[in-house]
Amino acid sequence: MTQPQREFAVQLPIGMTDDQGVTHRGAVIRKMRGHEEALLYDRDLGPSELASHLVAGTLVRLGELEGPSPEVVAGMYSADRNYLLLEVRRITLGDRLTGSYVCPSCDGEVRTSQDLGDLSFRSLGEVEDPEAIEVELEDGYTDREGNLHRSVTLRLPRGEDEAFVSSMIERDPLKAADALVLRCIRRFGTIPRSELESYGVRILRDLTLGDRLRIQRALTDDAPGARLRRELQCGACGAQFQRLLDVSDFFVPC
Numbered sequence: 001m002t003q004p005q006r007e008f009a010v011q012l013p014i015g016m017t018d019d020q021g022v023t024h025r026g027a028v029i030r031k032m033r034g035h036e037e038a039l040l041y042d043r044d045l046g047p048s049e050l051a052s053h054l055v056a057g058t059l060v061r062l063g064e065l066e067g068p069s070p071e072v073v074a075g076m077y078s079a080d081r082n083y084l085l086l087e088v089r090r091i092t093l094g095d096r097l098t099g100s101y102v103c104p105s106c107d108g109e110v111r112t113s114q115d116l117g118d119l120s121f122r123s124l125g126e127v128e129d130p131e132a133i134e135v136e137l138e139d140g141y142t143d144r145e146g147n148l149h150r151s152v153t154l155r156l157p158r159g160e161d162e163a164f165v166s167s168m169i170e171r172d173p174l175k176a177a178d179a180l181v182l183r184c185i186r187r188f189g190t191i192p193r194s195e196l197e198s199y200g201v202r203i204l205r206d207l208t209l210g211d212r213l214r215i216q217r218a219l220t221d222d223a224p225g226a227r228l229r230r231e232l233q234c235g236a237c238g239a240q241f242q243r244l245l246d247v248s249d250f251f252v253p254c
């Protein structure tokens with residue numbers, strides 16, 4: 001009798017760079033087991049910690065690293081963590097994901113069925129640096145001295161950034177999103193780092209919506225990783241809206 005396949009090789013969209021500067025993108029994953037299912041019921045784990053433990057429990061190997069710990073996984077880019085969760089979902093429960101959303105216009109229920117095998121994703125390009133994503137703002141930020149700053153350098157978020165903001169998500173989702181972006185700003189025009197920190201999320205609130213979207217897009221839609229944004233249409237009223245697929249819904253059996 002042939003043994004069922006236990007281990008699956010995948011390529012990470014970004015990869016993890018070790019102390020020697022070598023980037024590892026090859027990973028081996030296995031199906032989720034009861035150990036990981038139990039994590040779903042652990043109320044002490046916040047969403048980012050849960051993701052770290054789920055990935056660590058199913059990641060057999062990352063490059064040359066055998067069985068990386070949840071702490072190592074917390075240091076991985078969010079795009080890689082989400083990609084691994086997506087692939088673990090596919091090998092464990094299959095490609096079909098049903099979802100339920102509330103229509104923003106009529107409050108009706110919009111049920112969806114998604115084939116996870118159809119999701120497109122993008123890998124990091126050869127000349128791209130996940131630690132230096134350049135964004136040019138249209139309106140920019142004018143500081144107290146009247147200088148206009150329009151060039152922003154971002155780094156892509158990691159699990160530990162998600163963990164840092166996770167306590168704010170339920171109370172104030174916008175503040176949590178801004179705090180995450182702020183952590184990812186490495187340079188904002190010529191504003192010194194210390195000043196940037198004293199401004200805090202206020203600097204992001206002062207930006208125009210268009211500029212905020214430019215930054216947001218650089219970290220999500222334009223960044224490497226799986227495209228999790230879905231276009232939905234309400235069957236009752238015809239309203240169209242967008243939602244991001246939530247990786248935490250991947251493991252709810254349907």
Ligand SMILES: [Zn+2]
Pocket residue numbers: 103104105106107108234235236237238239
């Ligand atoms: Zn509707």
